[in-house]
Amino acid sequence: MDKAYLQRPTARAAQLRAATKSQTPSGRRDDESNCRSETTDELNKFKWENTYKMDPDNLLSENLVQSTMRQAIKELIAGEDEDFLETEGRGHLCAKLTDDIKHRIKTEYANTRYRFIIHVTIVQDFATFSIGSRCLWNDNTDNHMTVSIPFGDSYIVSTCYAVYFE
Structure with a gap:
């Protein structure tokens, strides 16, 4: 063609x-x-013709996405003390982390058809907490990655869902 x-x-x-x-x-x-x-x-903003491509050229690298997520979280909390979560606000920090992680992953995979959904949660240590999710997706192309990083008396849990957009 x-x-x-x-x-x-x-x-x-x-x-x-x-x-x-x-x-x-x-x-x-x-x-x-x-x-x-x-x-x-x-x-x-042109709309391109359909290519009818059902599978990606290269599958998503879990290690690359996880290291990008880990690096984004560590850079944001680097040099901060434990009071950072109380003064900054957990909700504001979650939103900031979500935007930063999504931006970094999108720049890494700029020319692909993957759509990324980022979810960041901050949980206090020793708290009973469960995270569950359901998705309807293709097992061959779609994936999810989770990173958990301790920070003071809390854990920052970040999950990235990568869905291939056909």
Whole structure:
């Protein structure tokens, strides 16, 4: 199959080009001054043709994802004392860790069709705690990784679900 064919933009991109040509400098169309028009930013977001690819080229490396998660957590809590969780707030720290881990993993696997779901929980030591999850996925391509790191009187538990988007 021709690669140029696979990378052809859809008809929507052509419609957006035609719509922006008839716009005034203020961004409005000549014929519809009160209607919201598409911007040139939408032209940059092409929708590519389907490749009908059902399996990834390379499977996800569990060790690489786990080391990325471990490194992100350790860098954020490095040099902090145990009071850090109380002053920073556990919820805020979980959100910060989730965003950081997701960003790092996405940059590592930028050109793949994997979708990543990150879940971070902070649990106090000696607390009774159970984490359970259910997913409907393909056992051949999808995976999950979990990292648990002790910090003071707590544990930071991070789970990454990697789902291949067909």
